[in-house]
Amino acid sequence: MTVSASAAFAIIILMRLGRRTEARSRTDERFTALLCTVFGVLIAATPWGQAILRLVGVITQATH
Template identity: 50%
Template sequence: MIVTINVAVLLAIIIIVVQLRRPTHSRSRFDEKMTVVICLTFGVLIAPTAFGKSILDVVTQLAEGLSKAGQ
C-alpha cells in the first residue's frame, strides 16, 4: 500500500497547528484576519484532494439529512 500526501495540504496543516498552539490572549484584528486567511487558504488547498472531496460528501449528506428532518 502506497500512502501519498499533498505537500501543500501538509504545509497548511502545520501552519494551522502552529497558529492554534499560540497562547490565547486578547486577539488583535490582524490575528483575526490572519486566521481567516489561513483557514481560507487551507480550504482552497484541500478542496481538490480526495480528502477534501470526502469532507464535501459528508457535509452534503449532513445538510441533506438536516433539510429532510426540518420538512
Template identity: 60%
Template sequence: MPGWVVEYTISATTFLAIFIVVRLRRRTEARSRVDEAFTVFTAVVFGVLIAATAWGHAILQLVGIAADATR
C-alpha cells in the first residue's frame, strides 16, 4: 500500500505544479486578493506534497547547504 500513496503524491504534485505555473503566467493586474490567496494556498499544498518525495528531500538538502554557506 505505501507504493500507492507515493504514486498518488507524485501525481497530485505534478498536477499542482502545472496548475501553479498556469496561474502565475496570468497578468498581475487581473488578480483579486482571493485569487492571490488561492494561488498561495495551492503553492503551500504543493510544498507539503513534494516534501514527501525524494526530490523534495534533495531540495531541502540544497536549501540547507545554501543556508549554511551564507553564515
C-alpha cells in the first residue's frame, strides 16, 4: 500500500509543480508543501527512500 500511495502522491506533486509559479495562491503553495511532506513520510519507509537517505548522508559527509 505504501508504494502505490507514494506513486500517486509523486504524480500529483509533479502535476502541481508543472504549473506556472505566478498562477499559484498561498493556499495552493501550502497544499503542495503538505503533499510533499506526506510524500516524504510515505517514501521514507521504503527501500528506495532509505537509499535516498544514505545518498544524502554520503553527500553531506563529503561536503564537510
